[in-house]
Amino acid sequence: MSLPRVAILISGSGSNMVSLVQAMQGGAVAADPALVLSNRPEAGGLARAGTLGVETAVVDHKAYPDREAFEAAMLERLHAAQPDVICLAGFMRILTPGFVGAWEGRMLNIHPSLLPLFPGLHTHARALEAGMAVHGATVHQVIADLDAGPIVGQAVIPVEAGDTPQTLAARLLPVEHRLYPRALDHFLSGDKAPLALL
Ligand code: GRF
Numbered sequence: 001m002s003l004p005r006v007a008i009l010i011s012g013s014g015s016n017m018v019s020l021v022q023a024m025q026g027g028a029v030a031a032d033p034a035l036v037l038s039n040r041p042e043a044g045g046l047a048r049a050g051t052l053g054v055e056t057a058v059v060d061h062k063a064y065p066d067r068e069a070f071e072a073a074m075l076e077r078l079h080a081a082q083p084d085v086i087c088l089a090g091f092m093r094i095l096t097p098g099f100v101g102a103w104e105g106r107m108l109n110i111h112p113s114l115l116p117l118f119p120g121l122h123t124h125a126r127a128l129e130a131g132m133a134v135h136g137a138t139v140h141q142v143i144a145d146l147d148a149g150p151i152v153g154q155a156v157i158p159v160e161a162g163d164t165p166q167t168l169a170a171r172l173l174p175v176e177h178r179l180y181p182r183a184l185d186h187f188l189s190g191d192k193a194p195l196a197l198l
Contacts, residue, residue: 004188005034007083009074009091014038014045015173016089016110016180021052023181031188035081037074039093055081061093071099087184088142097144107142108187110180112172114154115140119147124165124172135159135168137176139183153183153195 006024008017017036023029036049039061049056057077064070070093078086088109100107113123115138117130127135136156143149155175159168179197186195 002032004031004084005082006031006085006087006184007035007037007078007081008033008049008087008089010036010038010043010045010049010089011040011092012043012045012090014043014048014090016176017045017087018048018052019177020087020089020180020184021049021054023184025052029181029185029188031085031184034083035078037077039070039074039091045090057081067094067096068098071096075099075102085184085188087180089180094146095142100142100144104143105141108139108152108184109142109147109149110176110183111138111140111147112169112176113147114138114156115147115151122165124168127159128163128165128168132159135172137172137179139180139187141187150192151194152187153179153197155179155197 010017021033024031024033033054035055037057038046041058041060046056059074059077061070086103086107114136118126134156136154138154139152141149157171157175183195
């Protein structure tokens, strides 16, 4: 039986992408990394994916007149790679309902907060401003609303005295790297109960 094919969409350094690819290549997640696609040609993750032997592609949003044209180009590139699942991993473009609808139920995202708290940007600063005792990350299915959709898994870290947005982000990122492969595996298993990494 062939393994599910996973395409990973990135915009930046791609550290979550690396953890997903390594988990698939190491056998911890029974899936194949089919493609790493970036909307930014300068994304550091492209070289890291190449080093891991994964096919890469760039669809530069700046080269298209509008979101629909950009997404049509992405869809064309994605269809060529035949993914069963798309993982957004630090992908910093808002997707239209049309694109999301085409992949609904087959697209995951990782967000650096305990959703439904703090959707959007600056999650670490907002968690500190809110006086949170804990912070965390969420892997969720992507729906048309931003940073919403069924939760696949969450990981929690304590907020420590003296934390800044930077220290909190730095402590959360390695936890994200553990969460995303576990959540992908959980999602592929078909288990609908959300996974907790405490
Ligand atoms: C992660 O914190 C992720 O949760 C957020 O953007 C960051 C991406 O980092 N959406 P990387 O590109 O995976 O290194």
